[in-house]
Amino acid sequence: MSTLATMSVPRPPRANYYLVIGATLTALALAVGLLGLLYSPYAPAKVDLLHRLAAPSAAHLLGTDRFGRDVLSRVLSGGWRSMTLGFGATALGLAIGLPVALLTGFYRGRLDQIVMRFVDALLSIPTLVFALLVIVGVGPGLPQAVLALGVAASPKFVRIVRSAVLDAAGHDYVTAAKARGEGALYIQYGEILPNVWAPIIVEGSINVGFALMGGAALSYLGLGTQPPHADWGVMINEAQKYISVSFWPLLGPALAICASVVGFNLMGEGLRDRLHLRSSLSDV
């Protein structure tokens, strides 16, 4: 039995790898975020001026920052804020984007045209810049950052979900529902929505990662989480001035952010392959 030289017809990538690694990292990130709400080795604000900028040791697993505060504790306790930014922004983006996409995808016509022109214009503003625009309107702070990132993410969701809706709406079961005399709301939410979950879940997962990063960026710029509270972005800002002395205060939050983003990304990609997996048996 031998596989002879064949021309490649693409095969779906090994979804399992992505999904497994992604899910693991995501779970880890979530654990850190949630755990931090309940417990941390030290109080995150506890100052210890005798052990400033220390390297990792048994007492401080990730070292200490410029005020002698335990990095690990701060990563844990600040984690939930970063998570809130990620999930909150995504949830908000979907809450805005989903109904709009269903409406325009279902009704089409002039409404669709106008809304899509609007959405296209919104998409030409980079997410971070859009978030800044909203912040300048509502002021800085954690909830404001969630609002800003959520609103900034919604045009993208509208675009993506709408194309899935258009796809589904073209199928005969929607026509059949119309022929039965079903109401518009039912068709959108009862017939079409169950068929567009897949891209929503995929893009949602991926967006959580990027929203988390965007949130950290806003906090880094001083426009997100405000002092004395801290999240991973704020920690990086504080750490970077002392990086020549010790990079540990930077490493802790940096690792947390990277691991989370990679986790959510991989999970999203893994889900994408899983949910759209086609049989590799070619049409005999």
Next chain:
Amino acid sequence: MSDALVEIKSLSVSFAVGGVLLPAVRELNLTLSPNEVVGLVGESGSGKSTALLAVMNYLPDNAVVESGSILYRGVDLLRANRATLDTIRGRRIAMIYQDPTTALNPAMAVGAQIAEVLGQHLGMDGEHARARTHELLRLVQLDDPPRIYASYPHQLSGGMRQRVMIAMALACSPDVLLMDEPTTALDVIVQAHVLALVRTLHRQIQSAILFVSHNLGAVAQLADRIGVLYAGELMELGPATRLLEEPQNPYTRGLVSAVPQIAARRLPRGIPGTASREPLRFSHCVFADRCAFAIDLCHTDRPALMDLPSGNHASRCHFAGEPARISADPRGRSASPASARADSGPLLEVSRLSVEYRQGAGFLGLGRARTLRAVRDVSFHLPRRRVLAIVGESGSGKSTLARAILRLEPKVHGRIIFEGEDVYALDAGHLRAYRRRAQIVFQNPTSSLNPRKTVAEIVAKGRYEKMKAKHA
């Protein structure tokens, strides 16, 4: 068959799916002699396309060739390297594909796509290649070759694209033409033209043709010999006329009687059951489960492909050579002639119906849109309990007509009267009532059923609505 051009010997191909090997083609033996047309028929899943792609050695990554060889002029195509294959593909063995729309490069003029074959294999330079391409386009009965040469695929109709593909395949006068369901994606009338074209060309150019299709009727028009595949196994192989008139295999019989015949005014008969996609075992006849004539032996012993005394004809059946054993049809059936049913008053009356589409909502909803007349001034009436068939090519407006009758089109001219009432004048309540009595069955079962709902949910919804209305 000592002068066979292509010899498929004992070919077995399986696909690795999710850790399991699913057989697609099993011990296929087939030869193709110069100039002859061999048709390979079978249902979807029979392995015919796999066999065809194997000849070109273009199988997917997860295909496993378990045994066999395919010889062409002494070269085993399954073991040749890419360089060798490149000298044969397009030059000596050429392929015509099922869907001409996707098979042509949308970003390249069609003329260039033909010319590059000439350049690659025959070393023709620009001028010569262009001239020869024009000749080829004329050969496939396309007018105005220079215009076609410069056209992109999207600017041509489906039939024209298929002709371009044929021209491309014939460019280097190959010995062998492989045709993979070349008419399936086309309209019936265009199909007929293309088949006629191939028949004419075959007389002129003298290539051997291996023609794969699930359409027995199409194959019958061209083939000298026909091979019948089922579940990857060759069930019967023989001269076309004889095979169709007196099939020597129960499966072939089933196929032949499943072909609708317009003149006979008789319902075609199907074969009960469906082809199994499970990994099959070699221990019995693959068709035994669905065969009307199967005996115990058929379920325990796999029949070999046996040569029949009439010569040049073989059948894989324990009853091969005993046509009497498989000719009596235990399930005789004929449809009651339609004229026997009593006539009644008109139920549905369509009067001067026209349906228009606005295409392209202009610019941001402003501006002029183009109107497309899908249905123009159609009138007919449909009495109770009668069947009216509306036939037409794609684009003839028949689907639009059907949807209009159910008031699924937003706006129409003319009238549709159901039991004396104008369908388009009904209010919401009466419209719902009407729709309970007028139902639609769609063409594509896959897309008309919501994949996220169970069958119970889908079927029951209608019933539930009915009951709700009754008790409202």
Next chain:
Amino acid sequence: MNAAFVARRVVYGLISLAILSAIIFACTHLLPGDAAVTILGEGASSEALAALRARLGLDRSFLAQFLDWLVGLPFGAFGTSTTLNQPAGPIIAERFRNSLALAVTTLGVAAALAIPLGVAAAARRGSRLDGSILAASYVGISIPDFVVAPILIIVLASPPLSLLPSGGFVPFTESFGGWLAHMVLPVIVLTFLLTAHLLRQTRSGMLEVLSCDYIRTARLKGLPERIVLWRHGLRNGLTTTIAVLALDIGYLMGSIVIVEEIFAYPGLGRLMVYSVANRDMPLVQGSALVIGAVYVVANLFADLAQGVLNPRLTRS
């Protein structure tokens, strides 16, 4: 390529710009708290506040203010910066030039790296090369710029190496070498991210192209793989790549904000952060608009280029 197609695209672009400016203007007028208070402070008298408001035109209706601003735009009149007390236009223009230098350089380097790598990865799907390219790109898009930058600063801009300045800017006219040196680190950081992004998209675009039927046709015509890839694959893949490049300009503009802030590079991004933090509305509006406009114009060119490459797209 027909004129109707070009005209349509241009008009779409103009409309997008118009909508963009409306959105931007609306955002900056969300909060009730107004610029007059910000400038004069909480303790200012109500007469002084009213006078300032009148002078700044803040007492007119929203629509009047918007139209006023809009009309001035084509002439480069972006209003007056409330914190710097200078016309906003020239400030924005200068910063824009600096950011443009960063952006163009980054785009060039990233494209030169990502496109060949992406094509190679797609052509050898499933191989080790593909796997490592894919892994690298995942990592690349997951590391925030504000993590990469400090690391680079430590390595390259601090003792013991001190190869490059850790921030700041030297005008082109003053010293070419200095100008260049101050651009290197920001460009590296930006390129890092953009390449990762571009790589993934080029790869998946090419993969999609390579799975198309016409690639099979090309191979079965006996064409060597080299020709199949370049003549048939890339022509269609390029269309996607161009679309992706245009999209990534938007992504780039976003990254520029952070990177300029870290390196204290006086570009549009840094201006934006400054003006948001200080609620200097004219500057905020102006910078946001220019950033968005870059994206709109880039997409316009991308659309036109695609029309040339793939005439099928020029149908309505």
